[in-house]
Amino acid sequence: MPFNPHTPDDVRQMLAAIGANKVDDLFDEIPKELRIEALAGIPDALNEMQIGRLMMARAAQDGLPLNFIGAGAYEHHIPAAVWAVTTRGEFYSAYTPYQAEASQGTLQLIYEYQTMISSLTGMEVSNASLYEGGSAVAEASLMAVRAHRKSKSQRILVPTTVHPNYRKVAVATASGQGVRFEEIPCPKGQLSLADLAKYQGEDITALVIQQPNFFGQLEDVDAITDWAHANGIFVIGSVNPTSLGILKPPGQWGAKGVDIACGDCQPLGVPLSSGGPYAGFLTTRMEYVRQMPGRIVGRTVDAIGKQGFALTLQAREQHIRRGKATSNICTNQGLLVTAATIYLSLLGPEGLARVANTSHQRANELIAALTRVKGVRVAFEGPRFHEAVLLLDRPVAPVIAQLAARGIVGGFDLSVDYPELGNALLVCATETRTAADIKAYADALTESLKAAVRAA
Amino acid sequence: MSEIPADLKYTKSHEWVRTLADGNVEVGITDHAQGALGDLVFVEVPDSGKALKVGDTFAVVESVKAASDVYAPVAGAVVEGNAALGSQPELINSEPYGAGWIMRLKPGGAPSGLLSAAEYQAHLAAEG
Numbered sequence: 001m002p003f004n005p006h007t008p009d010d011v012r013q014m015l016a017a018i019g020a021n022k023v024d025d026l027f028d029e030i031p032k033e034l035r036i037e038a039l040a041g042i043p044d045a046l047n048e049m050q051i052g053r054l055m056m057a058r059a060a061q062d063g064l065p066l067n068f069i070g071a072g073a074y075e076h077h078i079p080a081a082v083w084a085v086t087t088r089g090e091f092y093s094a095y096t097p098y099q100a101e102a103s104q105g106t107l108q109l110i111y112e113y114q115t116m117i118s119s120l121t122g123m124e125v126s127n128a129s130l131y132e133g134g135s136a137v138a139e140a141s142l143m144a145v146r147a148h149r150k151s152k153s154q155r156i157l158v159p160t161t162v163h164p165n166y167r168k169v170a171v172a173t174a175s176g177q178g179v180r181f182e183e184i185p186c187p188k189g190q191l192s193l194a195d196l197a198k199y200q201g202e203d204i205t206a207l208v209i210q211q212p213n214f215f216g217q218l219e220d221v222d223a224i225t226d227w228a229h230a231n232g233i234f235v236i237g238s239v240n241p242t243s244l245g246i247l248k249p250p251g252q253w254g255a256k257g258v259d260i261a262c263g264d265c266q267p268l269g270v271p272l273s274s275g276g277p278y279a280g281f282l283t284t285r286m287e288y289v290r291q292m293p294g295r296i297v298g299r300t301v302d303a304i305g306k307q308g309f310a311l312t313l314q315a316r317e318q319h320i321r322r323g324k325a326t327s328n329i330c331t332n333q334g335l336l337v338t339a340a341t342i343y344l345s346l347l348g349p350e351g352l353a354r355v356a357n358t359s360h361q362r363a364n365e366l367i368a369a370l371t372r373v374k375g376v377r378v379a380f381e382g383p384r385f386h387e388a389v390l391l392l393d394r395p396v397a398p399v400i401a402q403l404a405a406r407g408i409v410g411g412f413d414l415s416v417d418y419p420e421l422g423n424a425l426l427v428c429a430t431e432t433r434t435a436a437d438i439k440a441y442a443d444a445l446t447e448s449l450k451a452a453v454r455a456a
Numbered sequence: 457m458s459e460i461p462a463d464l465k466y467t468k469s470h471e472w473v474r475t476l477a478d479g480n481v482e483v484g485i486t487d488h489a490q491g492a493l494g495d496l497v498f499v500e501v502p503d504s505g506k507a508l509k510v511g512d513t514f515a516v517v518e519s520v521k522a523a524s525d526v527y528a529p530v531a532g533a534v535v536e537g538n539a540a541l542g543s544q545p546e547l548i549n550s551e552p553y554g555a556g557w558i559m560r561l562k563p564g565g566a567p568s569g570l571l572s573a574a575e576y577q578a579h580l581a582a583e584g
Contacts, residue, residue: 315520316523320521321523324523324525
């Protein structure tokens with residue numbers, strides 16, 4: 001879909017047509033005291049050459065380390081075709097395809113994406129995407145409050161096994177609307193029914209379950225989902241889409257399945273890119289479709305009976321319903337959705353299962369290799385996907401720095417978000433890590449821990 | 457020209473009110489309102505027991521072009537929402553003053569400030 005910005009001539013003609021002198025006049029109704037002339041801390045604009053130079057310099061600082069960090073963003077192999085197709089001119093716009101007659105390709109792609117994500121999560125309907133996994137949990141929480149009409153409390157239970165950033169985004173997004181998030185401590189690295197017992201019989205709107213959880217452990221999703229439904233609580237499942245190649249989809253958790261499933265598309269063909277942009281996904285049952293935030297593309301027929309695609313259910317969106325819209329997220333992450341859709345098309349269910357299985361095996365090999373190093377043990381027992389928490393016999397930060405000096409990104413230091421865990425390090429391996437990579441990490445860690453003893 | 461039954465009361469926001477034999481009131485949206493919205497595709501009706509003040513939003517009617525709030529013309533407690541609208545929202549288009557009613561309400565006091573059919577007719581003409 002071509003996107004042509006207005007030329008200065010266009011702007012002059014439009015202003016003349018409505019009788020305005022300059023664009024600023026259109027904002028007259030915003031009082032002066034509410035306007036910000038300049039943003040503190042934001043430097044002046046750079047030209048293309050300058051910004052290119054700056055970004056090259058910054059990218060060079062990353063080097064090409066061996067990466068063992070997961071913690072919500074995962075390094076997977078991205079087939080070359082994914083971005084070769086995604087960056088074609090026909091797709092290369094994040095512009096929302098309001099005009100169905102001019103956007104059939106983009107609309108069909110989003111429709112295919114929705115179909116794949118619904119199928120992957122085992123749910124009935126998907127939206128066209130959200131910003132990322134954290135805003136997906138936030139929007140799912142607000143949606144649960146709207147959809148669960150029998151619950152009046154707006155209380156949402158969030159175990160500490162949910163990604164700490166997702167929890168922060170949810171609080172920042174939804175607490176202003178009266179939603180109360182209550183954290184459930186999970187000292188064993190998993191949410192247990194015993195932790196939930198004290199909420200039995202209370203008016204709770206929803207419970208968020210992350211699978212695999214932030215520590216890489218698998219939650220007992222069937223029992224927890226059934227417990228929540230037995231207590232009249234909606235279940236929001238936040239899931240890693242790669243893991244759904246081999247794990248039970250949230251639509252089949254327990255007897256009824258979750259009410260809302262969400263997560264981050266990043267593992268599906270989106271590069272790490274220093275933390276973004278990524279794309280969130282959100283799916284639900286058809287009975288709650290009108291409470292779903294964001295855009296939805298539907299398949300229909302035109303006046304002569306030919307198949308076509310169009311945005312649908314827009315009456316509940318902000319450009320029509322203003323302040324009472326189901327959300328004020330008006331975008332979808334079009335380009336990243338394109339990449340995820342092509343990635344899933346190339347891999348298919350079998351390819352995705354292979355990525356998930358190989359990642360699981362590599363992580364097991366990594367954990368076995370690292371726990372053979374003296375002074376390292378695993379924090380939590382039980383089944384896991386492709387990450388684990390390791391406990392070191394000394395503070396984590398200096399060890400990470402020493403590993404970095406050897407070209408190894410050793411994992412995510414949990415001491416800020418989970419000080420109660422002690423010297424805890426979250427490590428990850430995907431299908432991209434080879435036996436040699438794992439050995440390199442284990443050797444470097446052995447050296448690092450030895451060196452620290454000598455220094456002590 | 458939209459239909460405005462003489463025996464009902466109205467609001468400027470296009471709701472109608474019918475007093476039932478048991479003292480409860482029935483509320484819906486007018487023929488003019490349904491015509492302006494176009495084909496309805498979804499109606500969110502209130503749960504029974506919900507307490508309403510005059511002007512509270514008690515329902516949402518969604519057509520292919522807009523989703524609009526419906527406001528309580530009378531204070532009281534909801535006796536029932538019209539469950540039939542869940543699967544047949546088009547009843548509001550076909551029978552706005554009959555099968556397309558939206559809720560029945562036990563009024564908290566005598567309704568006041570409502571328009572007669574003639575006054576509503578004049579209001580429509582003025583809005584015209």
